[in-house]
Amino acid sequence: MRALIAAALLAFATTAAAADEPSFELVIKDHKFTPSEITIPANTKVKLVVRNDDATPEEFESKKLNREKVIAGKSQATINVGPLKPGEYPFVGEYNEKTAKGKIVVK
Amino acid sequence: MLGTAVIVFRETLEAALIVTIVLAATRGVRGRGAWVAGGVAAGIAGAALIAGAAGAIAASFEGVGQELFNASVLLAAVVMLGWHHLWMAEHGRALATQFRALSDSVRGGAATLGALTVAVGLAVLREGAETVLFVQGLAATEPGSTVAAGVALGAAGGALVGTLLYFGMVRIPMRHFFRITGWMIVVLAAGLAAQAARFLEQADLLPALVPALWDTSGVLTETSLVGQLLHVLVGYTERPSGMQLVFYVTTLAVLIVAGTRRRVASPPPRPLSRAV
Numbered sequence: 001m002r003a004l005i006a007a008a009l010l011a012f013a014t015t016a017a018a019a020d021e022p023s024f025e026l027v028i029k030d031h032k033f034t035p036s037e038i039t040i041p042a043n044t045k046v047k048l049v050v051r052n053d054d055a056t057p058e059e060f061e062s063k064k065l066n067r068e069k070v071i072a073g074k075s076q077a078t079i080n081v082g083p084l085k086p087g088e089y090p091f092v093g094e095y096n097e098k099t100a101k102g103k104i105v106v107k
Numbered sequence: 108m109l110g111t112a113v114i115v116f117r118e119t120l121e122a123a124l125i126v127t128i129v130l131a132a133t134r135g136v137r138g139r140g141a142w143v144a145g146g147v148a149a150g151i152a153g154a155a156l157i158a159g160a161a162g163a164i165a166a167s168f169e170g171v172g173q174e175l176f177n178a179s180v181l182l183a184a185v186v187m188l189g190w191h192h193l194w195m196a197e198h199g200r201a202l203a204t205q206f207r208a209l210s211d212s213v214r215g216g217a218a219t220l221g222a223l224t225v226a227v228g229l230a231v232l233r234e235g236a237e238t239v240l241f242v243q244g245l246a247a248t249e250p251g252s253t254v255a256a257g258v259a260l261g262a263a264g265g266a267l268v269g270t271l272l273y274f275g276m277v278r279i280p281m282r283h284f285f286r287i288t289g290w291m292i293v294v295l296a297a298g299l300a301a302q303a304a305r306f307l308e309q310a311d312l313l314p315a316l317v318p319a320l321w322d323t324s325g326v327l328t329e330t331s332l333v334g335q336l337l338h339v340l341v342g343y344t345e346r347p348s349g350m351q352l353v354f355y356v357t358t359l360a361v362l363i364v365a366g367t368r369r370r371v372a373s374p375p376p377r378p379l380s381r382a383v
Contacts, residue, residue, distance in 0.1 A: 056245075
């Protein structure tokens with residue numbers, strides 16, 4: 001029982017610590033990501049804050065990042081990413097793949 | 108319009124394949140078409156509701172509401188499919204003839220029809236919500252007729268693949284049919300569990316353990332047709348994380364072991380009556 005409480009406290013502590021993760025912003029406007037390329041530190045947990053300034057929803061998707069999230073129009077969403085090895089990780093807006101694309105460079 | 112159709116096809120394919128597998132697993136059960144159709148309809152209605160609440164859901168639970176919702180829907184489907192498998196293992200007996208196989212399986216299919224219908228509804232709900240959101244976005248700028256045509260084409264494509272799979276499956280000899288269908292359900296459940304793991308990792312509730320155990324995107328991408336089929340049917344992923352593999356293997360192991368134990372413990376087959 002005490003082990004359970006300790007585990008729960010540890011989970012809380014870890015979640016609280018997560019608030020200090022670096023965060024990076026992406027903006028969707030006119031079915032394009034701005035910036036289309038961002039650089040994040042390797043082996044670090046990072047938050048991607050995607051703000052959708054378009055009125056229509058978009059789905060952020062990246063097979064390489066293993067992430068997918070729908071962002072409703074005129075709202076924003078946070079996507080947890082990492083820790084990642086160095087490299088390039090392309091992502092797309094699945095609903096507008098022709099124009100909404102970019103990559104995350106991990107250094 | 109073609110671009111719309113491709114996206115709608117992708118979203119509806121998973122639901123279509125699950126409908127196919129459930130229809131195969133309930134082959135011979137009277138009225139199962141109505142149940143499954145009801146599940147699909149409920150899923151579509153639910154999808155419209157979820158799409159409407161998308162912003163609120165995403166913002167809930169400190170921004171990971173969408174991940175939690177998706178993971179929950181996936182895991183609920185795993186439970187439904189798993190329950191069907193275990194029920195069949197317990198109540199289907201060692202098969203003396205192919206006629207016994209059919210009647211046992213039909214009884215089992217009837218008993219678990221509710222659970223399977225829920226699994227179908229959940230699959231349609233999850234994929235449907237994304238489709239509704241996508242279509243809403245399109246409809247804001249494109250003429251309704253073009254959007255409707257694209258959606259119809261994409262959905263028809265998904266239904267076609269599901270139909271082809273069903274007709275392929277019914278060519279399997281009866282003595283193997285339900286055993287193979289049973290395996291397909293177990294593997295399908297494992298794939299859904301792995302998808303749930305991915306959402307829980309995204310929500311930062313579970314660690315990835317290993318970010319990518321392998322990368323087979325050079326061999327087979329998830330976006331190709333074969334890749335999409337394998338993604339649904341066996342849970343194929345280009346870059347699975349360690350936690351996804353854990354969920355996959357654990358689901359397989361639990362269902363296979365529990366199923367085997369139930370089968371071994373179930374009563375032996377009655378001797379066939381002379382009248383047959």
